[in-house]
Amino acid sequence: MSELVTHEFISEISRKHNIPAGWLMEDIQVRATDSISQWFLLQKIDDALAIGYPYAYLVGKVQFLDLTLRIKEGVFIPRPETEQLTDLAIQKIKEYGGNLVVADLCAGSGAIGLAIKKYVPENEVWLVERNPYACQIIRENAERLNIKVNLICQCCFSETTKSQLKHRVTFVISNPPYVLPKELNQVDRSVIQYEPQEAWLAPPSDPLYYYREIISQYGNPQKVLLFFEGGPSIYEDVLRLLHEAGYKKTSVIKDFSGKERFIIGEPSSTDE
Numbered sequence: 001m002s003e004l005v006t007h008e009f010i011s012e013i014s015r016k017h018n019i020p021a022g023w024l025m026e027d028i029q030v031r032a033t034d035s036i037s038q039w040f041l042l043q044k045i046d047d048a049l050a051i052g053y054p055y056a057y058l059v060g061k062v063q064f065l066d067l068t069l070r071i072k073e074g075v076f077i078p079r080p081e082t083e084q085l086t087d088l089a090i091q092k093i094k095e096y097g098g099n100l101v102v103a104d105l106c107a108g109s110g111a112i113g114l115a116i117k118k119y120v121p122e123n124e125v126w127l128v129e130r131n132p133y134a135c136q137i138i139r140e141n142a143e144r145l146n147i148k149v150n151l152i153c154q155c156c157f158s159e160t161t162k163s164q165l166k167h168r169v170t171f172v173i174s175n176p177p178y179v180l181p182k183e184l185n186q187v188d189r190s191v192i193q194y195e196p197q198e199a200w201l202a203p204p205s206d207p208l209y210y211y212r213e214i215i216s217q218y219g220n221p222q223k224v225l226l227f228f229e230g231g232p233s234i235y236e237d238v239l240r241l242l243h244e245a246g247y248k249k250t251s252v253i254k255d256f257s258g259k260e261r262f263i264i265g266e267p268s269s270t271d272e
């Protein structure tokens with residue numbers, strides 16, 4: 001088997017599954033030494049991708065902004081929209097001059113919280129996640145990237161979590177499970193089959209659960225900035241919850257595909 005055959009196979013897989021050829025090359029070079037085992041590995045990758053198995057799980061990593069994060073099955077794969085949310089949050093934190101206490105609630109792989117601590121390190125950052133597999137990945141990512149964050153491996157509404165965070169946080173960011181049951185037909189087959197449902201599907205009997213609880217348990221219209229990822233079918237309800245909680249300064253920002261995606265509540269000073 002020649003190197004040329006390997007290169008041609010890489011180009012074919014890259015075109016077929018829309019994956020950067022460089023990533024495939026790097027992956028097979030790490031995992032197989034000679035061109036015959038590389039060819040068999042590529043064949044396995046091709047077969048797995050053909051049945052919708054996520055590439056990130058296959059190679060065990062995912063790119064998030066400038067960070068290469070480790071990821072594994074059982075843990076939600078961070079999305080490009082969330083890179084945009086994180087980017088917006090970092091800009092906002094800079095506007096506020098730093099020294100905030102930031103909580104990334106429902107942290108998954110740790111993408112949001114780790115990126116915030118990396119790019120605006122003068123802030124104290126807490127990550128809260130209840131899935132033990134995800135917590136293990138957060139620890140690995142933080143250690144490998146040498147990013148110092150505080151991690152709470154518990155439900156974000158447990159008494160222990162609240163006792164540590166409730167009266168201290170000044171910036172809460174969350175990408176909670178928000179896909180509505182009626183939207184299931186728009187969800188990629190590969191997400192339904194391979195990503196943990198409890199990470200992306202909103203509680204069917206109460207789709208606004210996370211937003212309402214985060215706003216009521218961590219919000220404070222005089223003190224706490226709230227940054228949410230959501231979607232076109234829920235952003236109006238989230239805005240309403242923010243207004244009901246006393247947030248006067250709210251905004252909705254569209255994602256790169258023009259969909260209402262990010263919902264923000266900013267504190268106003270008492271004399272406003």
Ligand SMILES: C[S@@+](CC[C@H](N)C(=O)[O-])C[C@H]1O[C@@H](n2cnc3c(N)ncnc32)[C@H](O)[C@@H]1O
Nearest residue numbers: 076078082106107108129130131155156175199
């Ligand atoms: C949509 S994923 C977002 C993960 C990550 N923040 C990201 O943007 O890639 C939601 C995450 O929330 C976690 N989660 C769900 N309910 C939770 C709760 N009550 N407390 C803490 N984590 C929770 C899930 O395990 C999952 O990892």
